[in-house]
Amino acid sequence: MSKKISSVVGAPIEGRSPARMAWERIKTDRTAKISAFTIGIFVTLALTAPIFTWILHTSPDQFHPETLDPTFGTNPLGKFGGISSEHWFGVEPRTGRDVFLRFAYGARTSLSIALSATALATVIGVLVGLISGFYGGKIDLVLSRTMEIILAFPSILFALAVTPVFENVLEGWGVPTGNTTRIPVMIIVLSMFGWPYIARIVRGQVISIREKEFVEAARSIGATRTHLVFKEILPNLWAPILVTVALNIPTMITAEAALTFLGAGVIDPTSDWGAMLLASVPFYSVDPTYTFIPGFGLFLLVLAFNLLGDSVRDALDPRSSR
Amino acid sequence: MSLMKKALALVGVAALASTTLLSVNAASAATTFATPVAPIKGAVKGGTVTILAQGDFEHLDPARNYVGGTLDFYRLFTRTLTQYRTVNGKTDLVPDVAADLGTTKDGGKTWTFKLRTNLKYEDGKKITCADMKYGVMRSYNDDILDGGPTYAKDFIDNPTSYKGPYTEPGKDLPTVICNSKGDAITFKLAIPVPYFPYVTTFGAFSPIPKAKDTKQNYELRPLSSGPYKIESYSRGKELSLVRNDQWDPKTDPVRWNYPDEYHVIMGADQNVIEQSLISDSGNAKTSVSFDTNIITNLSKVLNVAKYKDRLFNFDSAYNRYYAINVDTVKDINVRKAIQCAVDFKSILLAAGGTSAGSYANSTIPKSIKAAYRNFNVCGRDVSKKPEAQLDQAKAFLAKATNPKTTLRLAYRDRGVEPLRAAALEQSLKAAGFTVIMDKYPSSDFYAPAAKRGVPNEPDIIQTSWAFDWAAASGIVYALFDARTMSPEDAKSNQSRGDFADLQKLFAKADTSATAAQEKILGDIEQSLIVDKAAHVSVYFETSHYMAGSKVGGLQVDGGYSTLSVLGAYVKK
Amino acid sequence: MTSINNPILSVQGLTKHFPGGREGLIGKRDVVQAVDGVNFEVAAGEALGLVGESGCGKSTTGRLITRLLEPTAGTVTFEGQDISHFSNTQMRPIRTQLQMIFQDPYASLNPRHTVGTIVSTPFKINKVTPEGGVKKRVQEILEIVGLNPEHYNRYPHEFSGGQRQRIGIARALALRPKLIVADEPVSALDVSIQAQIINLMKDLQKDFGLTFVFIAHDLAVVRHFAQRVAVMYLGNIVEIADRDTLYATPKHPYTKALLSAVPEADPDAIGARERIRLTGDVPNPINPPSGCRFRTRCWKAAEICATQPPALLQIGKTQVACHFPE
């Protein structure tokens, strides 16, 4: 592992910001390009899902009884889960719903929940980490203990248990239950357990940056706290934050699918990859295609995000090991 | 009400419906059934039969037991006044603790049963008439002993408003009478019940000595009067039965006693049970499941020669239907539109296709010949044309003078029920309705869905019924008789129908002899479905139970419509 | 003790205690006595050198003067105003007069900001708009400190250590302050660069009539820059004198020891000095020695040193805190 700073070589050419340098490093990284491309495909699929509804003349919720074996409703007619020119990824056992459309719409749900949860967790985590690290003292003590307590929770188990409770509370307020409440509840629950990880990293960074002379320098000029936090410290956190976010997205995608898989997630008929996997469990032996498609999709997407996250980290911190 | 009850079979039900009901009326002639049951050909003693169950028994207390598989199983250690006996695929009603099938001199209002006097509990003590009476009395405390059928309390005359021995200790129930010699018990009923000897097959009519009654804990260790007794019972995990040496085979017309032990293992999942029974390795060879249908792997085993001997396929008494709430869906044309919009095909496919059930126009099965009517729903034979009749549905909807296009569909969140509801939602939408899907938790569905005049009252209730005895009286009274309802609670009359013409028919049925009564009840159902459009029956479920290759002596029990383990033995 | 007329900066009894670790679960907190009763004054236009080993409290003194730290006791008077307990808001107008140059040119410049941003930040924070606009002014300053004004949009990582320190100086100069506290401004630089920076600061002092408090651990560096020198030991000032007096006739044993370690540029000037080797380590500031703090390492230490802390007294041209001055 080389501890050299790579950019010292040669005379300074242009005014290149560290972000720009990172961007240039990423642009030459083949893995990063392939991963980004893969993610791009999934995002496009999610965004353009309605177009396929129009092409395939059906909706993700439409039952197709004609595609199923009338004797055994669990078996799609034809090979590989009923893959055909009308149903590109086959059909769902028992209902005959189009798996491709459910996959595309599922990408929508999974990605939007995971991205929202990541965004929320990042905002909370960065704010708390900044406050905790910058102010120190009692505020830091309280916030750090809070993080410690949240991290002591068995997160999946607790998320599973807390979802019906939250929903019950909403119901008590007269909010109709269903996906309109379930999805926000999931985002809140996921970010509730996600932010401490980000906050911890940000706090550690803030504590080390807070003591740097350039912060003192700014103070000696008369900078306000807001200026110190947002103009001096925060710009130095973009790299770790970006890396955390990049590596948090796949975690959130996985967690979202796990929650839905365990039954505390998105409710049918809204499509979701975790829900598809859950629905496939009874049929894995008679119709393995139905298990494979959402499972493999999830794998590809998470892998792409993981690889991209690694590349982002390498690009932002060239000293880290490759 | 038997909404929770798993199933009652159609096999052997034909015999019950057409012949046994008559033989009950001439009950004294049936004493020949009191002889011990004949041995099963080829059966040998010894070994352990393992029973794989998804969960624990809901209740083993006889007064609280109301679930098909358990109703069969608990007979291994519980004897009741009368009981079903299945030999060579034929099910008969026989006297069990009783010595005859009961006699009545006033058309079914007073019933007297002779009792066997030579029966003992596992502790060697004699079974007495007082114990039989106490068993009935404690079933009145259904606030503590919840879960069981309430027929004893419903049918037996209660002039003193008796509330059970826990609530009113020392008080007597004067309408259940033991004679002075203690060898006969008499029940005075509030109304004539000609089929009362069927009712006495339920656990409330089993002997329990007052001294051994541990109230709600009795089900953890019920005292045995049958061929086996409980050796150990760990709730949710396992239960072991061993031989009861105080039981005398010569006194028992119902039970065999081949294995040394029955071992129940609980808590495995549907799929695990299916897979291990199919794989038939190790312990699974001597295993059987009575609460788990082969569902997901059915296509791999049905009609495959290899599994033919161990796969038991039979129609169940379990009818899946939709109740259309006439309180909220007032216009008959809207109800007819709903009936036409029901897509029988996609609903049955969601449940597993024609291997999992058979289309049914009515909730009275074909086998109850006296009451069954072969009518059409939405102008077609549903077994031939199961698809939704959307054009007709739209036409009916157009005709409605009080149109209601937003429907609230109530269903239970369990198994394939949400998918079946989704299937209905689709065809209702296609017919021009807007559907609000109202999912209820699995454990809390029937009671809230039956509440009347509440906000968000459901318009369509996706539910099911299995009769407690194979007669229209076991179905139509419970599902369609307005007299069971209150203004707040529709009970099991989920369609909430209260039609004057039908009430007249019910009044007539009340006082009719059995055969005539069955015919009238059949008329009522037909009218309710065809004329009033308040009900859509969709299909009868098919059971597919599997056993290990080393288990013999299993047969389909007509009384409880399940695979009976009473005659099970381990093949050598 | 002589007073300077109209000092621009006056420090009286300046004390700073930091909280240290705790003993056990619920013990008393330790106190680190970083600076303990420091007095000195600085005249306008002069450069005062503040010298001592690392950990003696000189940097803390520098931060107390610029009010990056709040003193535990004592006063800091700047241009007649007692600023020792000024709030951030009260400090704001003072800050334009009172600037600081930092030790580490790598750490003192925000790596995410361009040179232009760094040098223009003082204007933005203090909402000062110079004639001709901020950018023009910043480029002027860059030129003054010897940097190419075209470097406005470059990032710190593209510069060498010496260039970076010039950026730091440019930032300190931006608002035309009266007093600059330079905290070891050259100690992180190569020796060849050190002279350039010191010369730059000397020129600036001359051109702009700046006052400097120059903190260093190296007496040699100070000698080329400061007109007056104060020597610190373990939170106390042990000796203050003008440069020539101090270097020629050190009064405090510690000063003597320090001087003896300095490689002599002109050995004939004062005559060969014997090299004094101090024994032992600098004592722990949590628990400083009683009486004279230097006594544990002093070859002259006597009984009185352990009981009575020596006061800073005028002896000739020098102020010295020692029971047995030279």
Added chain:
Amino acid sequence: MLKYTLRRIVSGTLVLGIVSAIVFAIFYILPSDPARLACGKSCTPELVARIQVALELDQSLPIQYGRFIKGIFVGRTYLENTDAARECGAPCLGYSYQTDLPVTQLLVDRLPATLSIAIGASILWLLIGLSSGIVSALRRGTWIDRTSQGFALAAASLQIYFVGLILQFIFVDKLAWLPMPGYTSPFDYPLDWAKQMVLPWVTLAFLLSAIYSRLTRSGMIETMGEDFVRTARAKGLSSRDINLKHVLRAAMTPIVTVFGLDLGSLLGGAVITEYVFNIPGLGKLSTEAVTNLDLPVVTGTVLFAAFFIITANIIVDLLYSALDPKVRLT
């Protein structure tokens, strides 16, 4: 060291106390009526009231919580001084609404299955993860390294519920090499136990060893570049000795951390693994309890799992000092 240990235990207990208060508050301030849940299917208002009294749900929340905590440490008696008094020995976590069994007993019953998964899988993943990580680090840059690290990254992106089902399809359904996963007591049927556990072990190990492989590799590479290793090498120690004794030991610190936390959370219930493979462990118990809203069981499983996580944290911190002399305990 002792002082530090004590302090960690005190603070751990404190965290557990706060966790328990939060869990208790969340699950008992629920708007839905706990007594109604305990009541079951044919429920009457009188029965709800009776259960409310029996479970002491009619008391104020602080009193309920106080009794709950008391139950954990010294046991408690429901309906004290009445005929229906029911003794619940310490550690008492109340009674399940669904089965009316003591929650503690349910937890103890389910623990062996979870232990089986956790211990077997962790041995396997440590073996695979460490060895592949070591090989990768020593053969850095070779095809072995690239393959194993590529594989590790791919494996880390897989989901138990996907891999588990696919492996089950291949090895149970298609090849019939293994029986359906499940749990039998290793003391009664050791072979059956092992056969049924193979898939859960392999699946978990497959996914988790990836992380360990990556950690081991990067940790070793980092330490190999450090001064003390160079010194050791200069002193003439064989590179095998250096790698194993010094490098691996120094690289162990992050691995111990992650391992402690993984094992801790796994012991609290391998929720997804148990769900996929139908293993009656703590995770399955908790998912069942959540489905049935069996709040005492939910509370019990969450607390039990939190207990494991906190304990693992403490042990990890203590092990730190043993492994890495640079870490000072303050």
